Amino acid sequence: MNILSTIAKMKLFIRLFELVILCSLICQVYSTPFLSKSNSNTFGFNRLSVIKNRQAKVWATIPKTRLANATRLPVLEWMIETKQIVPNPNKEQIYFAIGDPTLNGQMVNDESVQAVVDAVNSHKYDGYNSPSGILSAREAVAKRIFEDGGEPTTADDIILTLGGSHALWLAILGLADPGDNILISKPSFPYYKAAILTPNEIEAREYSIDLETREIDLLPIITDEIYQKVVYDGVFVPLAKLAPKVPILMCDGLSKRIHVPGWRLGWLVIYDRYDVLAEVKENVDQSYSNLSQTKGIKPYKPEAAMYMLVQIDDELISMDDIEFCKQMIAEQSLYLLPGSFFGAPNHFRMLMNRKKEQTLEAVDRIVEFVNNVLTPVTLPPMNLMVEENPDNIYLFGPEHQKAVHKAPYVAVN
Template sequence: MRDRKMWNVTASNYATNTFNPIRNIVENMQIVPNPEKPMIALSIGDPTVFGNLTPAEEITEAVVASIRSGKYNGYGPSTGFVEAREAVAKYCSVSDVAELEAKDIILCSGCSCSIDLCITALCCPGQNILVPRPGFPLYKTLAEGLSIKTKYYNLLPEKNWEVDLAMMESLIDEQTKAIVVNNPSNPCGSVFSKEHLTAILQVAERNKVPVIADEIYDHFVFSGEEYHPMASLTQEVPVLSCGGLTKRYLIPGWRMGWIAIYDRNGILDKQGLQSLSQRIIGTNTLVQGALPTILSKTPKSFFEDTIKQIEGNAKMCFEMITAVPGLKPIMPQGAMYMMVGIDMDKFPQFENDLQFVEKMISEESVFCLPGKCFDYPNYMRIVLTVPEKQLREACERMAAFCTRYYQEFVNGHTVDMDVDHGYLSTSDMNEDVKAVKTASFDPTALIMEAEAD
């Protein structure tokens, strides 16, 4: 027996390798709001925070009925009750292409757990996965905790955040075990076309790499857009689709997610996922009992009303921020977010987007997540689930902030915005520069027009 003289209790490699970029950045930010202005947090991807978006009554009654039945108080199968998995299989089946059965579904504790199981099942330490940039940072957190490398493929803002396909394919090597595709996107709010998804799948097929499809925002698309499940577009590529109730059904705290396994040619070893599901002995059984009713009885009008609110916010926010000097929003096509470019050259007082966001919090009490959280500098992410009145006020405050700090350069001179006096001003400006009016670039006027609409 070893004679231990001193305590030596260290964290595991898994624990020390686990790193959440958003948590790390936010927890170290200088978040000190202006005490004279109530905080408006445009940073939280939880649609329930402000109380303006609530689940349908049918959803609530379904879980109440599940509780009262007394059938779901004990442990269930690690992959979920058969009737609950059958309901998800029906929900996820793609007509004439991929009919799923209960055996093709694994219920998980939220979509994050689904993604965790997929990465863990497919990859070994030292291997790698491809993930989008900008993208949800949890992919990296989950992978690198397991000593799995992440390689970033770029999304292109000038193409509504489509994938740089050539770059994606160039990253694939013998150790690449999965391509993660998030559609609709967090943080971009983009929705890929059928043609673009097909092009991504062609990359996967050529290189014999399966796809982990993060589809938690399934069907969460704005008017004129269409959601296409990745598995509906391929007969060859194995797709592990990760979804759940979190976003579309407005119940993130209920922790109900799933993996839908689309593997027409028997390529994947499903036993890995089955085994991993036994680690936590299944997900919330009360919600499992309600799942068949939730997926079949939630009225279409509920989804339409939710999307109508968020799309209305997106349009208003886009119009108002487009008028703000130094900011360039990219209109989303779905999900709950908008990415806004920051022309840092026009704000020389700040070294990066993190400093920009921190200062906006301290002066205007508006909190957006900096692009650094998504490994994408010179941007910030805005959450669109805020009540319309608060979102409008937040946009006005952002306009005021940018107007104070924006600097243009004309004829070699630094020109500051001076909305109050109706012109661009600088201490050493010549008469020609003083003649430059804000009529062609008046953020206040354009914001007022947006309000009038």
């Protein structure tokens, strides 16, 4: 009951806040003298024509964003479409499409409801808490995971979320950038693809994994274990118990445990048995410290993922980010990605998930390259004897093998 009451206490005040906002919007709508709807392919579902004081005022047309166009939820679209179909009135309706237990009369128990009511009445959770969720709730989740046979974890490795889908979204957002590849099993929950496309318009493609060559050992894994309590034969084994030497990000929640999908209570658990993420963080800290001391560039310390974005000072360095990265390859054999590819011109992106020694070597090469760009190259002094040059011939520098200027004297080494 510990996990139930503590998480419910933290989450309910969020739901109440949403209810207040909804009521406010409803009141605002009904206070408008007249509303009419017109079909539109623009932002939202419809465009509202607000008629007030006999003068029509039409809301400005707002086009859909690229992210909105790239995101589709086929299940939701199907639900909306099938509502237009009139079922056979001579037969009782049977819902076998949507996995909502409440549609079959499987309701939450009274004890859970009372825990939520008590939490609201106590006013202990009305204020702000940790962005990761109330500590006691995360501790309760960690305890329940261990009691259920899962891998030991701590509250520091848990983030409370607004349901399992939110946990999936956070996991993908923390790991992936545009251009990255994410492998999804088939068949699978359609929200997986939607969550991938939504944050950064990551392209979805199809690949196959050869398990015999253990390619899977090279990849971080996001696992959806919301149905771990719905096992028919045998015993459920958490993927973290079978994890190779990669981080496991496990998504779970209460919707299937106690039949409350509408409460939106979930969590994201990060298993990093071999401290892979800790090494990434160490690389971030050291790289940021070293690059911050270098004139001509400005690093931005990331709070997640495995990349660092570094700004190029265009007042000190005349080349753009694409030329900068090309010259880095030519002079330092270091491969970076121009920030222009991600909508950040005059920046470059570097990886943080390599070995510490290789990361520090890359940082040293960046520093050396920038210093060379900022420092004018001076030729070494030459021991010259000056003789008269009556023919006014060209003076040749021994280092460059080209005429540099005319002079009445010729230099002889």
